[in-house]
Amino acid sequence: MDPLEDVLSLLQVSSYLSCGMSAGGRWAVAFPPPAGLKFNAVRRGDCWLRVDGLPDPVRLHEGDCFVLTRPRPFTLASDLALPAEPAHPLFAAAGDGVARAGEGDEAFLIGGGFDFVGRARELLLDDLPPVLHVSASTPEAATVRWAVGEIDVELRRRPMGGTLVAEHLALVMLIRILRLHLERDPGRTAGWLAGLADPTVAAALRGMHARPAHPWTVAELARAAAVSRSTLAARFKDVVGKGPLEYLTHWRVELAAERIRRGETLATVARSVGYGSESAFSVAFKRTMGCSPRAYRSRLAHGS
Template sequence: MRPASLGILDLPVSIDRSFFVIVQDPLHGVLSLLDARGHVSAGLTAGGRWAVAFAAPDGVKFNVVREGRCWLRVGDVTVRLGAGDCYLLTRPVPYVLASDLAAPAVPAGVVFADASDGMARAGTGADVVLVGGRFSFGDRAGTVLLDALPPVIHVPGGEADALRWALDEIGGELRSPALGSRLVAEHLAVVLFVRILRWYLGRPGAAVTGWLAGLADPVVGAALRAVHAAPAAPWTVASLAAAASVSRSTLAARFTAVVGRAPLEYLTGWRMELASSRLRRGDEPVAAIARSVGYGSETAFSTAFKRVVGASPRDYRRSVTTRATRR
């Protein structure tokens, strides 16, 4: 796995009682593995009575309301947005932004085709100003991260203090372009994504599943951090329980209840994600990849990989290479 690039997520070093390892923030590792990238698009200025219908986004969509108020409708979810609000759409589904959801919606492609100076315009006037873009990820992002999140994450402006700096900086780069402004804005967008996730995960009762739910649990979280810090270590339920300072039965029951998978099943899944990342990124021998994720036998690794991913390591690498060639 290539070096992590989102250092803002680093945690203090701590020592596990079974293995002397640096404990890494699992979210840090997952985002680095998925190669998260921000893409800033043209903003939207709108006024009067208007509605814009957007096709299903490619990746995770975000928008920030810089001025005014409007409605967001995604499937059967409707959210009233005000100045300072921000939202993420984590599923590839169509959505509508509007002053009045009963107004005839203009396709976004038509509206943004006429964008100038980085802004598209809908309706008449400038009652509302939105700045947005999307986040793209590498292969298997849905399996690893997005499926564990709700379809819509809405951050009210009054609770967005942790996001304010990134929002203001993105807006400034877009309003007053200079050398490298788009690059700066897109890197800031990744910072914004991480901060939205941190804000959401810190809320009581956050609607997350899987390993993200486990991060908030002191017992499960300790085991997750141990796995992500040393995925190739010869973990057993007993050693993970020791890392979490609980009994084997307690860890097994709690981990399965919170994450939805048994501890060693999760370990195998994470090892396969690390392996699939290395298979995508180069021509490293399969045997070497197997050793890097804790398998002494290439055969045992290939069997586990096919069970989790649905293809053998070599077939998976071949399919990724073929898709990349066709783009």
Template sequence: MDPLEDVLALLGTKAHLSTGLLAGGRWAVRFRPPEGVKFNTVRRGRCFLRVEGSGEPIALAEGDCYLLTKPVAFTLFSDPDAVPLEAGPIFARAEDGLARTGEGEDVLLIGGRFSFGERANTLLLDGLPAVIHVPSGTAEADTVRWALGQIGMELLHRPLGATLVAEHLAVVMFVHILRLHLAREPKPASGWLAGLADPVVAAALTAMHTSPARPWTVAELARAGAVSRSALAARFKDVVGAGPLDYLTGWRIELASHRLRKGTDTLAVIARDVGYSSESAFSTAFKRITGISPRDYRKAPPTAGGLPGVRRRPSRRGDDAEGPDLAVDGGA
């Protein structure tokens, strides 16, 4: 199975579409840190994006799209000297799915956010930069532009099932933006996402994700990438930050934790399905990785941090619900 598809499915990736923003003249709107991954596209006009802690503002042209992957404040503006207004009151006054600021209708943005399950930070978001900008002029962004255009049509004309169709299109867009990011950044930060940009490591990752219960050896995984055992071991650890079999153990525990949280299968069944010969072997590995036994994990309430015993980035909720929703989310 495709590792990216695997992880997104495990995280329960969902798109939530927001109230749009229509602006003109001199204007600036400040947003609090969003929850999940924020996205916006410029459907008309031009403006700028300033993300707290990310250096110079980013110029956004018509058709551009961006993702904000960290819970940091950001500002959209037409003029750097304009005094920013807080987004909350602006989106509280939204009508017909649009909030307005400034004078005129020079700029139109639509967007939303992606929400994930408990493990999003460790499995996905920590490996991404704070901002991913997709300029409209890049030839490889055709699919992203098509998805954005379709989302705009769904929200403009509101045919039957418009919100559902637009949300699914947004997830398609998200996958393509991740692909573009990997193509543009041949050496991202370490982790499984970085491994997808390396053909040798990607072959080993795909093999493990296709058959996670198989008793893989490093030599077998090396054959998948057509390299030697030692070459794969060194390359995998350099790119991903862990050895191939350590990664395999971690992914098995991810699969098992999802089953423990979401299903009713016995520990013995889960242990067998993720590649352990016995319940005791599975329990030992689970506790070694997470610091808690499978039985205790199943009984424990879900937390924003996910699995206990694994490094987390604290969850911070912003005010991304500044107005009437088109789906679940709020402002642009």
């Protein structure tokens, strides 16, 4: 079982595409904080990206794309010294599907984002840097450029089912950006994402994700990773930030929360994630989520 696929499925990741943006001359556009992940790709021209809270702006060239992983305001501009106009009126007026900034069309960007169900920030986003920038000059980014190019084609030509195809391509792009990030700079990533890039830790993660209800021991996970018990325990803690059995408890609780959202009984949920009794399950759930399974279900019912 692929842990990345597991988590993306659990979060029920869905993508959406926004209007394209054409810009020219001297221009600057300010965007509000995104709710989930936000991406833009430069199909023509160059511009600057400035994200609130980050010390340095990023120069974007034709073929570059970026993903914002934090709910922070950001600005796209030809010149960051210019006063930025708010994005909403520009995109609200985009009757032909293209928002326009400045004068001319030297730059053209496509964009969109990803929404999540569940505790996305802790599971996925907290382990990522605030900005994932993929440069067109990076040879390994060819598959990302391919996905962006196909999204652009679907949006411009508007064939039958084009929006749905583009949204699926955006999810492909996200997975490939995450892969590229892990391959290129694993040292900057923490948590289970970093574990996917570590051969020893990844073997243990795959085992736990394949059989989350199995009564795993550290010794058994170490055998799956072909290392000693002490080596696995130390490596897992160093890379992921928690021990393997603590991680297993957290993952079981995440699976349980998703099953509770689907309306399954607590007894069924407890058994499905490896607990022999509701009481043992309730203790683990409350320690991880801060509330009992019954309280969690009640909050869902009341929309809180």
